[in-house]
Amino acid sequence: MSQNNTPDEIIDALGGTSEVAKLCKISDAAVSQWRKAGIPQPRMMYLQVIRPELFKPEAAAVAQPE
Numbered sequence: 001m002s003q004n005n006t007p008d009e010i011i012d013a014l015g016g017t018s019e020v021a022k023l024c025k026i027s028d029a030a031v032s033q034w035r036k037a038g039i040p041q042p043r044m045m046y047l048q049v050i051r052p053e054l055f056k057p058e059a060a061a062v063a064q065p066e
Helices: 007-013 017-024 028-037 041-050 057-063
Strands: none
Touching: 007 028, 017 028, 017 041
């Protein structure tokens, strides 16, 4: 997974809207807005720090269907 994935893909890989909201200590509504407007860069950086395993190139290769 990378920043090139869509916000929906990233949020879903992290466990969905509610889980991301808990991780970031913000409302579900705020995360829902990210699905349309994109994940703000500071939040993306935070998510990469707390869940690095999802953003490693190997994870992206495994997650992609052939």
